[in-house]
Amino acid sequence: MSTVANGQLKTTVYRIAFLLGSVCLIYYGKSLLIPLVIAALLSLMLHPLQEWLRRKGWRKGWSIAACLLSLILFFGGIAAVVSTQAVKFVQDWPEIQQNINKQVTALEDKVGQLPGFTPGEGSSAGAGNSFPLSINTVRSTLGNTLSIAGNFLLMLVYVVLLLAEKNRLYQFVLRRASDASRSKAQTAINDSRDVAINYLKGRLILIGVLSICYAIGFTVSGIKYGLLLAVLAAILSVIPYLGNIIGGGIALVIVFANGGGTTQMLGIIITMSLVQPLESYVLTPMIFKEQVDINPLSTIISVVGFGLLWGAIGAVVAIPLVAILRVVGEKIEPLQDFAYLLGTK
Secondary structure (H helix, E strand, O other), X not given: OOHHHHHHHHHHHHHHHHHHHHHHHHHHOHHHHHHHHHHHHHHHHHHHHXXXXXXXXXXXXXXXXXXXXHHHHHXXXXXXXXXXXXXXXXXXXXXXXXXXXXXXXXXXXXXXXXXXXXXXXXXXXXXOOOOOOOHHHHHHHHHHHHHHHHHHHHHHHHHHHHHHHHHHHHHHHHHHOOOOOHHHHHHHHHHHHHHHHHHXXXXXXXXXXXXXXXXXXXXXXXXXXXXXHHHHHHHHOOOOOOHHHHHHHHHXXXXXXXXXXXXXXXXXXXXXHHHHHHHHHHHHHHHHOXXXXXXXXXXXXXXXXXXXXXXXXXHHHHHHHXXXXXXXXXXXXXXXXXXXXXXXX
């Protein structure tokens, strides 16, 4: 084997090893990386507010405190809107259980009337059973709640530290770059920041508009917990292609469990069918324009890939992360072909 071929083989092996090592690091380090990545995206979104406050003469600490307060108020507002109907949903859970039993029994009776179908012994009796809440379920729910609360607090700490040390991180990247590539590194940082900020702002605007559209449709259809379902479906839209399907499916299940009839289910289907083209062909192009510039194939692969590694959070953060990687790749010559593969131009 020639020296050139041997060198190419080693380079290929090193690249494969680096790729596999990165995937392992992303997966096994998710406890550290997930809150850190979310905090980094949120700090980028808060960057313009902090800079505006600094130009107004606010001290660094006060500007960071104001950004943190605005972030807490934002999440608190969402929680307040959702919790009002979520509490009512929990209070109505015994009635919902009875409705589920009635719906399942009626469905079994209809299926049992089909030619050649022999219902299983004791199936109807089993349908009348309630869904007991075991001590293990309570412990699991409490543990998950505490874990989410802990990660949220850790994320807020990361946001504060990233806002406080963003200039140091910026200078670190520039110092690591060579003199010839320093201007490109600076441009890549600025472009990455702009892409993340514009995407996150656009996504929040889109969630707000979709929440209003879904709420109107669900309310007109007379759906109970319409506001809760509307906000949930709008938030799930952050998952490209799959989010709206999941949100509509959850709405249908909850309406079915609550004893809703065919009219309400048709209302959900019609609302989702009307809003989906509006989102795809009007709202998304108008709000995002060419800010993300990722082709559909790269989008779905990145969403599914990060979803497998990080779960639902991975599917949510996949698009801004890949968009940042594309922008950075355009400025680094060995990665420009990969940036072209991810983009649309």
